[in-house]
Amino acid sequence: MNDVVQLTRDRAIAIITINNPPVNALSPAVAEGIASAIEQVGKDDSIAAGVLIGAGRTFVAGADIKEFGKITSGKVPRGSGLLPLLLRIEDSKPVVVAIHGAAFGGGLELAMAGHYRVAAPSAQLGQPEVKLGIIPGAGGTQRLPRLVGVAKALEMCTEGNPISAEEALLAGLVDQLMASDLLSGAIAFAREVAGKPGRKTRDRNDKLSSAEGNAQLFAAARERARSRQRGRKAPLAAIDAVEAATRLSFEEGCQVERKLFDDCLFSEQSKALIHIFFGEREVSKIPDIPKETPALSVNSAAVVGAGTMGGGIAMVFANAGVPVLLKDADRPALDRGIATIQKNYLSSVKRGRLTQQFVDERLALIRPTLAYDDFGAVDMVVEAVFEGMALKKEVFRQLDRVCSKGAILATNTSTLDIDEIASATSRPEAVLGTHFFSPANVMRLLEIVRGRRTSKEAIATGMQLSRKLGKVGVLVGNCRGFVGNRMFHHYVRESVFLVEEGASPELVDKALYDFGMALGPLATGDLAGLDVGWRIRKEYRHLEKPGVRQPIVGDRLCELGRFGQKTGAGWYKYDESRRAIPDHEVNALVRKWAIEAGIPQREISAQEIVERCIYALVNEGCRVLDEGIALRAADIDVIYVDGYGFPAFRGGPMWYADTVGLRNVYDRIRDFHEQFGELWEPAPLLTRLAEEDKTFANFVGQQTAVA
Numbered sequence: 001m002n003d004v005v006q007l008t009r010d011r012a013i014a015i016i017t018i019n020n021p022p023v024n025a026l027s028p029a030v031a032e033g034i035a036s037a038i039e040q041v042g043k044d045d046s047i048a049a050g051v052l053i054g055a056g057r058t059f060v061a062g063a064d065i066k067e068f069g070k071i072t073s074g075k076v077p078r079g080s081g082l083l084p085l086l087l088r089i090e091d092s093k094p095v096v097v098a099i100h101g102a103a104f105g106g107g108l109e110l111a112m113a114g115h116y117r118v119a120a121p122s123a124q125l126g127q128p129e130v131k132l133g134i135i136p137g138a139g140g141t142q143r144l145p146r147l148v149g150v151a152k153a154l155e156m157c158t159e160g161n162p163i164s165a166e167e168a169l170l171a172g173l174v175d176q177l178m179a180s181d182l183l184s185g186a187i188a189f190a191r192e193v194a195g196k197p198g199r200k201t202r203d204r205n206d207k208l209s210s211a212e213g214n215a216q217l218f219a220a221a222r223e224r225a226r227s228r229q230r231g232r233k234a235p236l237a238a239i240d241a242v243e244a245a246t247r248l249s250f251e252e253g254c255q256v257e258r259k260l261f262d263d264c265l266f267s268e269q270s271k272a273l274i275h276i277f278f279g280e281r282e283v284s285k286i287p288d289i290p291k292e293t294p295a296l297s298v299n300s301a302a303v304v305g306a307g308t309m310g311g312g313i314a315m316v317f318a319n320a321g322v323p324v325l326l327k328d329a330d331r332p333a334l335d336r337g338i339a340t341i342q343k344n345y346l347s348s349v350k351r352g353r354l355t356q357q358f359v360d361e362r363l364a365l366i367r368p369t370l371a372y373d374d375f376g377a378v379d380m381v382v383e384a385v386f387e388g389m390a391l392k393k394e395v396f397r398q399l400d401r402v403c404s405k406g407a408i409l410a411t412n413t414s415t416l417d418i419d420e421i422a423s424a425t426s427r428p429e430a431v432l433g434t435h436f437f438s439p440a441n442v443m444r445l446l447e448i449v450r451g452r453r454t455s456k457e458a459i460a461t462g463m464q465l466s467r468k469l470g471k472v473g474v475l476v477g478n479c480r481g482f483v484g485n486r487m488f489h490h491y492v493r494e495s496v497f498l499v500e501e502g503a504s505p506e507l508v509d510k511a512l513y514d515f516g517m518a519l520g521p522l523a524t525g526d527l528a529g530l531d532v533g534w535r536i537r538k539e540y541r542h543l544e545k546p547g548v549r550q551p552i553v554g555d556r557l558c559e560l561g562r563f564g565q566k567t568g569a570g571w572y573k574y575d576e577s578r579r580a581i582p583d584h585e586v587n588a589l590v591r592k593w594a595i596e597a598g599i600p601q602r603e604i605s606a607q608e609i610v611e612r613c614i615y616a617l618v619n620e621g622c623r624v625l626d627e628g629i630a631l632r633a634a635d636i637d638v639i640y641v642d643g644y645g646f647p648a649f650r651g652g653p654m655w656y657a658d659t660v661g662l663r664n665v666y667d668r669i670r671d672f673h674e675q676f677g678e679l680w681e682p683a684p685l686l687t688r689l690a691e692e693d694k695t696f697a698n699f700v701g702q703q704t705a706v707a
């Protein structure tokens, strides 16, 4: 056929094999290859049926996502897509689709155009297009409800999560599971159905019911999409498309789907989400640390400090099947840590997210201890004790003494100098930062911090470990706050300035929530504890430049003992269920303090709030990039989407700035500079790019990520 699709045969059964590594994406060449194989099968009277299978690790991961950018930028024409090919398959002799690995997006649509589907038990099937800001575009919204019913199709197309082969079997998406060899099972299946009339998915209308009958389902799906996927357009488009399947003929439904697909494909949201998809994969590519760099396989670990972070990190190891020692300094702290872990697991079981058996197995992997005995046998240690240099160095001195020579020693510090911590050991090359985000067992981001002497092997180990733990690891350089917190400091500071100038905390938080942030900055402060920043500010006060504006009201709240949720009050009041309630008393106090400090009061628009907070991120992001603390603008975007609740549909702060136009962002920052002083001095990189009319997307910096 061609390089990526092969046609072979086993007596009367044709075997069409897609071989387009790594994931058999449906590139134009694959579509052409399948089309000519199907034509050949049709013409050859000695062939009674066909098997369609993927070579390598997976069936088909979907349309080739790289093609979308070429279409939206006008480099290649939109074309007719996969629909005509899928109709041809459906009209041909019986085709049994054999699925292993993933049948995602266009891959599942291809599978549904076959007459039968068999699957390996470990296979996953799904329509994840919404995660890329689009909807299924090759009849998926029309064929899926015909196979699994409207409710299940709605769930799969609007949430984008895959289902297991077993669930697919129960739902009617798969006809048989093949426990042993998939190909021979599929061939045997094909022999059984050979010669029988083809069973076309598009003609199977019995599971569709009517638009009226399904009205409640659609209303509930829309409400759910609006609240769970706030601000995103694709899930609502997917619902419209599935609804069309219940109102219109298959052909008309496909036309509706195509129009909705095109609207989504050309939207800013889709471009942003595709940027994040590739960004999450790009972050693992580190220029001076090639893929072949030897890395230690972490099969056992230890965590020091069983507090908020240490407990969560121990859960992360256990969830990945890695046995972990959890050490604290004293019995009450250790018991508290273990009790919190048990409580967290229990609540996941109650919510149906985990089974009791899974939890029992994970808990058995976590071994509480008060001593360093047995640390000699672990591959890696993550330290998560209180944030204090003297204490951290003492812990690392101990670790250096007890751990085996090849072990990796990591710190979860959020602000301290990795090099100074490493200096407490005789093996600074084995020391790095693994900066988890709270709650560690939930947040996907892991900043891997490179110290001056951290070895390439240690970094390769950290990056590989991120994947094993189900995290997105991003390499960052060693500086105060690394990438994420360093930038976040500027964002939060601006939010407090806005409050001091006349906006209420609710107004600031609402503007950013409406922009798409998971939580406003002030509510985030209340959640994390306002005392944390207060303590840091006091410690670093001597570094503040005289005459430069500093926020004042946050510290005043702390002086009143208002540390946020943990004390029942911060920027907001909290009820027993930790619901934030605007506190007029605080608002009046803030107003009084600001006026006493001579800060002019005025009305502030939502637009100004968003611009000041988000552009503060962008301006500092430029410095981070210029200094090589982050490798690429996309790395910053991934950090913000996966670690700070930045809306993925806006692509992260740097991508968002590109969409606004760097010239516009720069001009606004210059206005702020004039109005608010030196904290707003435009970063040199921003100035450069704006003047040269460039974007972050095309910017290739010095790419170091080393301090």
Ligand code: 3HC
Residues within 6 Å of the ligand: 022, 023, 025, 058, 061, 062, 063, 064, 065, 066, 082, 102, 104, 105, 106, 107, 109, 128, 129, 132, 135, 136, 137, 138, 140, 278, 281, 282
């Ligand atoms: N198109 C192009 N490249 C793809 C791709 C796709 N659909 N899916 C994966 N890749 C690339 C990745 O970018 C990566 O490239 P790299 O090695 O150069 O970084 C490589 O394949 C391997 O991918 P992963 O690192 O993600 O490998 P994993 O084994 O961890 O995961 C996977 C495999 C589960 C298939 C995962 O890649 C995935 O979820 N892919 C995307 C699936 C998807 O969204 N499909 C829908 C596409 S849109 C569509 O089909 C529209 C249709 O309705 C018309």
Ligand code: NAI
Residues within 6 Å of the ligand: 304, 305, 306, 307, 308, 309, 310, 327, 328, 329, 330, 333, 334, 337, 383, 384, 385, 386, 387, 388, 391, 395, 412, 413, 414, 415, 435, 436, 437, 438, 528
């Ligand atoms: P925490 O106060 O909840 O827990 C610290 C734990 O360390 C306590 O259980 C304490 O008993 C234990 N400990 C103290 N000295 C010890 C010693 N010598 N040996 C063993 N255990 C000892 O602190 P948290 O919030 O978990 O922070 C831990 C680290 O993680 C800090 O470096 C912090 O900066 C960092 N971090 C915190 C985040 C957060 O949101 N809380 C986010 C990311 C990083």
